Amino acid sequence: MTQIAANSPAPDITGLQDADWQARLEKIAADPRMSEENTTIESASVSKIAMGLFGVGVVGLVLTFIGALSINGRHALGAFEVGVFTALAISLGSLFWVLVFHALNASWSITLRRQFENIATIVWFPAVLMIIVALIEITQGGVLLKWLERGGEYNHLLEVKAPYLNAPFFMVRVLVCAVAWILISRTMLSWSRQGDESGDRYLGRKARRLASFGIPVFAFTMTFMAFDFLMSLDYRFFSTMWGVYFFASCALASVSAIAIVATLLRKAGKLDGLVTEEHFHDLGKLMFAFVVFWAYISFSQYFLIWYANIPEEAAWYTNRQQHGWQWLFIVMALGHFALPFLLLIWRNTKRTTMLLCGMGVYLILMVVLDMVWIIRPMVYMNAAGDIDPGLAGIWLDIAGVVGVLGIFGGLVARKISKSPLLPLKDPMLHECLHHKNYV
Amino acid sequence: MDIKSLINDAKSLGADYFPMLMRKSAPKFVTESGNAVYGIVAEFSETPKVFSAAKKVRDAGYSKWDVHTPFPIHDMEEAMGIKTTKLPLMAGGAAITGVCIAIVLQWGTSLVLYPTVVQGKPFEAWQPFVPIMFELGILLTAFMCIFGMLALNGLPRFHHPLFSHERFYRVGNDRFFIAIEATDPNFDPIKTKKLLEEAGGTDITLIEDVD
Numbered sequence: 018m019t020q021i022a023a024n025s026p027a028p029d030i031t032g033l034q035d036a037d038w039q040a041r042l043e044k045i046a047a048d049p050r051m052s053e054e055n056t057t058i059e060s061a062s063v064s065k066i067a068m069g070l071f072g073v074g075v076v077g078l079v080l081t082f083i084g085a086l087s088i089n090g091r092h093a094l095g096a097f098e099v100g101v102f103t104a105l106a107i108s109l110g111s112l113f114w115v116l117v118f119h120a121l122n123a124s125w126s127i128t129l130r131r132q133f134e135n136i137a138t139i140v141w142f143p144a145v146l147m148i149i150v151a152l153i154e155i156t157q158g159g160v161l162l163k164w165l166e167r168g169g170e171y172n173h174l175l176e177v178k179a180p181y182l183n184a185p186f187f188m189v190r191v192l193v194c195a196v197a198w199i200l201i202s203r204t205m206l207s208w209s210r211q212g213d214e215s216g217d218r219y220l221g222r223k224a225r226r227l228a229s230f231g232i233p234v235f236a237f238t239m240t241f242m243a244f245d246f247l248m249s250l251d252y253r254f255f256s257t258m259w260g261v262y263f264f265a266s267c268a269l270a271s272v273s274a275i276a277i278v279a280t281l282l283r284k285a286g287k288l289d290g291l292v293t294e295e296h297f298h299d300l301g302k303l304m305f306a307f308v309v310f311w312a313y314i315s316f317s318q319y320f321l322i323w324y325a326n327i328p329e330e331a332a333w334y335t336n337r338q339q340h341g342w343q344w345l346f347i348v349m350a351l352g353h354f355a356l357p358f359l360l361l362i363w364r365n366t367k368r369t370t371m372l373l374c375g376m377g378v379y380l381i382l383m384v385v386l387d388m389v390w391i392i393r394p395m396v397y398m399n400a401a402g403d404i405d406p407g408l409a410g411i412w413l414d415i416a417g418v419v420g421v422l423g424i425f426g427g428l429v430a431r432k433i434s435k436s437p438l439l440p441l442k443d444p445m446l447h448e449c450l451h452h453k454n455y456v
Numbered sequence: 457m458d459i460k461s462l463i464n465d466a467k468s469l470g471a472d473y474f475p476m477l478m479r480k481s482a483p484k485f486v487t488e489s490g491n492a493v494y495g496i497v498a499e500f501s502e503t504p505k506v507f508s509a510a511k512k513v514r515d516a517g518y519s520k521w522d523v524h525t526p527f528p529i530h531d532m533e534e535a536m537g538i539k540t541t542k543l544p545l546m547a548g549g550a551a552i553t554g555v556c557i558a559i560v561l562q563w564g565t566s567l568v569l570y571p572t573v574v575q576g577k578p579f580e581a582w583q584p585f586v587p588i589m590f591e592l593g594i595l596l597t598a599f600m601c602i603f604g605m606l607a608l609n610g611l612p613r614f615h616h617p618l619f620s621h622e623r624f625y626r627v628g629n630d631r632f633f634i635a636i637e638a639t640d641p642n643f644d645p646i647k648t649k650k651l652l653e654e655a656g657g658t659d660i661t662l663i664e665d666v667d
Contacts, residue, residue, distance in 0.1 A: 324575070
């Protein structure tokens with residue numbers, strides 16, 4: 018046995034020699050599809066869209082603030098949180114997909130992966146908003162999160178749950194999760210960008226190692242944030258399915274957002290021949306899968322609670338079976354599951370760029386409605402006695418969502434123009450360039 | 457595709473599975489010994505040759521023919537002009553059937569035939585029926601996928617006329633074959649042979665369908 022020197026590079030188990038790698042890079046660089054014009058987008062053409070989105074976003078947030086003063090702080094914060102958690106679902110889902118693609122060494126998604134990475138990096142925006150929401154909740158002594166209310170009479174359930182549901186631990190959790198998401202997503206993007214410059218094929222393996230450890234980190238942080246902000250809106254309620262329920266929205270919303278971004282880029286004449294109908298087909302399959310997954314998870318949760326009929330669990334649903342919220346239940350069952358199921362099951366819907374883009378917009382709207390279904394009824398329950406804006410106050414809901422998502426979209430648009438539209442020298446790119454669905 | 461050929465196809469498929477019930481229609485071509493002609497098979501030695509030959513056969517308008525290779529060849533379905541399978545539609549039909557059976561079965565028994573109070577839940581509650589609807593839909597879809605696939609492929613079968621051709625056994629090793637069946641409306645012993653010759657096939661042989 019020969020001794021390998023301690024600082025010599027690790028032997029390449031793939032058997033790919035440096036010379037082969039250089040030859041492959043040259044072949045990819047010589048591909049006419051990889052021209053500078055096709056793989057980059059000028060910031061000038063994006064800034065117009067970004068400015069428009071920022072404008073819409075700022076107007077929305079200002080209206081939300083006006084709503085907070087004129088109608089009710091609770092309703093405004095509820096509407097704002099719907100937007101924050103939709104944006105968080107989109108960016109966290111993208112982070113999840115980046116990690117999965119690296120961990121599984123996926124090659125079909127490489128020409129799309131930079132967009133996933135871009136959106137994942139914008140996770141800082143909903144994360145910061147989440148911290149702001151947490152600070153408002155703690156300093157105001159519980160606006161939506163009733164368990165943060167100080168004083169009052171003895172509550173046995175709150176006493177029992179106090180080791181988890183207390184303000185300092187809550188703040189620590191929020192900060193840890195936000196930092197974890199921002200660190201992982203930024204590292205992934207920076208390695209991907211480094212690869213564009215240096216063509217270092219070992220970066221892929223580094224990314225795979227981080228991704229494999231990142232997936233459990235993602236799972237825990239995502240679950241606990243869903244518990245803390247969404248499930249604990251009603252501190253009596255508990256569901257072990259809750260993390261998965263939020264995850265279904267994450268995975269669905271991010272794939273929908275990528276379908277929209279990819280369609281816009283293709284319409285701008287970019288990524289021609291790099292992102293083809295084959296890639297849209299695969300995105301469509303993922304959308305279809307997570308439409309079904311969401312339905313499966315949300316029905317399982319509902320079904321078990323309905324059957325067991327334990328008061329503190331069942332109250333969550335009985336609250337939503339009155340005051341008009343039962344209509345939202347039907348809208349979700351038909352609109353979030355039945356209709357997209359029937360539309361996406363057809364091959365042509367998945368392979369037609371504009372149709373899939375339309376489905377993406379529609380499904381993001383459905384994720385927004387899902388967040389409304391989770392957050393808004395609790396605001397009305399908790400705010401008993403406060404001013405009820407009724408249907409006339411619906412502009413506040415729209416303003417909160419549009420405000421957050423507008424600024425989020427603007428940030429994403431600005432990010433897209435800052436680097437090439439795909440990882441130019443990814444180790445598996447040659448496979449992606451010939452990607453085809455044989456089914 | 458006209459109705460007559462559809463009926464013919466269905467008949468021959470039925471005769472494959474239930475020879476005691478149905479007979480195949482009389483063969484169009486017969487050899488001197490009186491056996492029906494299965495088709496003509498041509499041999500190829502390289503992948504590109506069989507690929508371009510497949511395109512030629514496709515463009516000549518044949519529909520009942522197959523390419524036999526030792527390994528899968530990408531894009532062969534395009535070169536052969538194979539249309540998208542009907543299996544998804546059949547599976548979809550089976551899924552709807554399964555869901556409907558589940559609905560009728562459960563509503564019929566628990567609402568009409570034998571209403572029973574279970575855990576104090578209302579009779580007309582739809583929630584407990586959903587898992588059964590889901591499972592039965594999945595079950596029938598899976599059955600249709602498996603058995604429909606087998607039927608569309610003409611499987612299972614004990615024998616295939618091509619196995620009477622000694623050289624055909626090299627399809628498991630290093631040779632590629634194109635076989636055009638005599639049931640194809642465009643089939644003509646002389647013209648088809650010529651087409652395969654022009655396409656670069658060697659050892660072109662007429663195969664008999666010996667019962």
